[in-house]
């Protein structure tokens with residue numbers, strides 16, 4: 001069986017019927033009618049759903065060909081996806097709400113995407129530093145760093161990049177559950193991979209920040225000399241050179257850096273510093289209530 005985290009279209013349920021909208025707790029005991037249409041599961045399968053039974057304060061999840069109902073904030077029993085069967089979700093008396101109360105913040109992901117050299121890591125560090133000085137707990141998942149450990153088995157082929165982003169998205173989700181402000185700084189060149197990570201989290205908790213920096217500037221910076229190697233054909237499939245980058249269509253924040261002076265070296269551009277950019281992101285967090293429990 002496969003448990004779905006996201007249903008397209010999302011469904012909401014009541015004891016008397018169903019409608020399109022957010023997945024919400026079922027208010028009281030009753031049968032819940034789900035839309036009798038094909039629902040796309042996150043594994044790419046399709047299922048038709050009709051009637052399921054709900055208990056008080058239940059949450060509805062959809063499994064491969066079945067619908068399941070779990071009680072409470074942390075479902076006590078849930079069959080998860082993957083190849084291993086008979087997996088039971090262990091509930092703890094200390095939940096996300098308690099951790100957030102302890103930390104006086106709300107868990108979320110700040111997902112920084114952009115070309116190599118666009119300033120993702122610099123923004124991530126500036127954010128981490130400023131939030132730390134304000135007593136907020138963050139953790140950075142940087143592409144380069146994660147590829148030294150958890151993702152050391154992955155290359156830069158599109159399917160490996162997708163797996164890289166999937167794993168980082170899942171780890172980020174754990175951090176959010178821990179109440180931590182997780183900062184992912186990864187190229188994440190494919191829209192569908194970023195959107196899949198967004199779909200793992202509750203609405204609003206995935207804050208996509210696009211480093212909108214022209215490749216000419218990234219290339220002129222080239223702190224690791226990788227663009228030079230890519231142009232010389234010594235690195236194949238380098239993002240922006242001979243591999244695609246799909247900019248976000250609807251991200252929460254964009255850090256724009258426009259090169260006003262075309263001559264090299266790149267001086268005289270309208271360059272906000274990483275700490276200025278971090279202030280913008282932090283204002284957003286404040287406005288959305290993430291810096292309090």
Ligand SMILES: Nc1ncnc2c1ncn2[C@@H]1O[C@H](COP(=O)(O)OS(=O)(=O)O)[C@@H](OP(=O)(O)O)[C@H]1O
Pocket residue numbers: 115116117120121142143144147156160161162164165185186187188189224226235236237238239243
């Ligand atoms: N072929 C190719 N394309 C792009 N980047 C490459 C490549 N080979 C190595 N590198 C280095 O790997 C860093 C990007 O890793 P990511 O995990 O963020 O990439 S991805 O999201 O899986 O596309 C990236 O780090 P940043 O410069 O910090 O972005 C590069 O230093």
Ligand SMILES: Nc1ncnc2c1ncn2[C@@H]1O[C@H](COP(=O)(O)OP(=O)(O)O)[C@@H](O)[C@H]1O
Pocket residue numbers: 114115116117118119120121122123185221223271272273274
């Ligand atoms: N806002 C900025 N203005 C000017 N230079 C920057 C800015 N952000 C980063 N840099 C410089 O650009 C280079 C690449 O930054 P980095 O954060 O490593 O990018 P990425 O993580 O996207 O590869 C570094 O040399 C860094 O000092």
